[in-house]
Amino acid sequence: MISGLSKKTFFITGTMALAIVLVFSTSLGAANITPRDSLMVMLSAIPGIGDLLDVNHISHAHQSIILYIRLPRIILAFLVGYGLSVVGTAMQGMLKNPMADPFIIGTSSGAALGAAIAIVLKFNQSILGFGAVSMTAFVGALLSTSIVYRLASLKNRVPVTALLLAGVATGQFFNAILSFIMVMASQDVSSIIYWTMGSFSSRGWQHVGLIVIPVLVGSLVLMTYAKELNLLLLGEDTASNTGVEVDAVKRIILVVSTLLTAFVVSVSGIIGFVGLIIPHVTRMLTGPDHRFLLPAAGLMGGIFLIVTDTFSRTIIAPTELPVGILTALAGAPFFIYLLRQTKKLR
């Protein structure tokens, strides 16, 4: 590939950045742990290497903090950022719309409504360690996107404009119901708002376990359609004349993206902006080839969300900021800066 950075340079730099971010973010927090210690603890947990390292000088409490509190949260942040960015990239490519993100077809409003219902009705049951809020959010996300999809599809085809308009309309409708619920149940407003801003607070390995397979499998499926996404950029007619089953491809990408986003949202709440700007930022670095762009955006998004989450839990500790605030707060100015710099975006 001629355009942008070479693949090799990008992924080597990216992986190194990820490693550094991982070590530093695990060492930051209320308990004072050095980056060196946290690296040792993490390495010691890897079977095979663990036996070669002596971590006895690090207290058990610190070891537990790293392995059971900070590490799962960081990995979860990575997976969520990775998933949202891959989906956002695929959506922007498929819809040929620079404003597209994982939530554009109504996912966020459905999830928020689902979560709000569980919060207001005080559903406290949990199954396999997952709260009712996660489950209703998941169901809400799937429900709203399937409504949008039904509304937009016509004779086996899903025209892009119809999809975008149906997404906006359905989103507004669900938001109206959400507002109504918030007015009626004013004592729960703060929990609902808190949920819709997204957070990784008190998430553990079971959340990682829930989304790791959907996120990895889903993103791999999207990546196998990278060449089709490239061709779609030449227009749907041209793509079809070059051997792309346009409608089938669109349907697969929509279904996979929806499922992936619903899983992610159910554990993290709605974290905006990542799925919108990371694809753009990455595209500026790598060029438009989805074979390179999709994994690159995933890596960038993962790192970005680890960093913002680390800030969100340390910046005004002991209070935790919802990470969604920070992604927009940090992301928006940076994005505007890039826009003005490159002018390549359209």
Add this chain to the structure above:
Amino acid sequence: MGKSIQIKDLTFGYGDQSILKKLNVMIGHRTFLSIIGPNGSGKTTLLKNIARNLTPDQGSIFIDQKELKAYSTSDLAKDMAVVHQNPDAGVDFTVYDVVMMGRHPYIPRFKRETAQDMEIVEQALKATSVFHLQERFVDEISGGEKQRVMIAKALAQEPQVLLLDEPTSFLDIHHQIEILDLLKKLNQEKQITVIAVIHDLNLAARYSDEVMLMHEGKILALGTTEKVMTTTQLQRAYDMNMIIDHNVYTGSLQISPVAVNKKNTVSTISVHVIGGGGIAKEVLQRCYRENFQLSLGVVNKGDSDAELGKKLDVNVVEEEPFCDITDKALEKACMLADYAQYVILTSIPIGRGNLRNLLIAKTQLNEGKTVFLWNTYKEGTPYDYVGGEGINCLNELRALGLREYKSLDDIMDEIQQSQ
């Protein structure tokens, strides 16, 4: 090599509006077919039906013996490539990347491009002379180059049939000829069947073996260029008058649109024009557009004024070529002038042969009719070839009240206002 396309009873419409009406066509293999026709006649719709971008409401399309529906998307892409009108040439891919996308139907999902794919892409880049641009980004190159890149991408598909929708629109004349030369070459050397929607009738005539003329969703004519591009058929399709002759330089048919038909409003104004030597063409066109009832004379047969007059169905009084005006012709012209409300005299060079034309003006002036002179005589350029007699004659007309104008617009205004 090169496959045929057969269309049987093809009907297609958007909603209630039917666009294509029961089309039946056989397009032989290795043909270069141009589809022409006015806007909205269904050219692009037909092309998109053949390309399977649209599905026919009724009827079927065959590539050789195989029905279009029976093709898988990637098999179809191996047999047929399509270059759409103003394709989105992709954000910022390089030329090479875009052309390599043409190999998509040949590369299995989890495989990379082979040396053979690269070889084919290289050939396609060379055939369309964009090889030197391969590392450039598509959005940095010119419109003509972009069009060639899209054709290169189509060639990388190694198609038997190539469809193009207005491949020369938005291109300057140089790039238009370049693209069509390229298509002709591909048609002849690679023996690809080429079907192109072409707006420019003269280019279509020059480059294609066969032409299909469409009109209101039907095929008005299909066959060799000479057979299809006749005045009657083109006039019917485009609703305007045309003159068809052979281009002096290329030898191909040349179509010159003359004036848009205005059928419904026949003006009551009648005008007689005195012309000759091509001087009166502009006046004739103008009066024709205004729907005046027109007569012309006396002019020599074969004169370009006479030819245009006849194309426009003007009542023309003719004289044998290179002959002086006879009494018979003069009388006939005087009668027509008599019949008309106005007479327009154009700035004809006055010679022995046509001096008597001025007499027509004189008789009308004597009868008190308004006679205009559209004076386009240039100072210093002689126009009197009869030793001052012509100028004398003109001055005599002036004395009788000849109204002289330099601009044709003023004459037209005067006529319109006096009504």
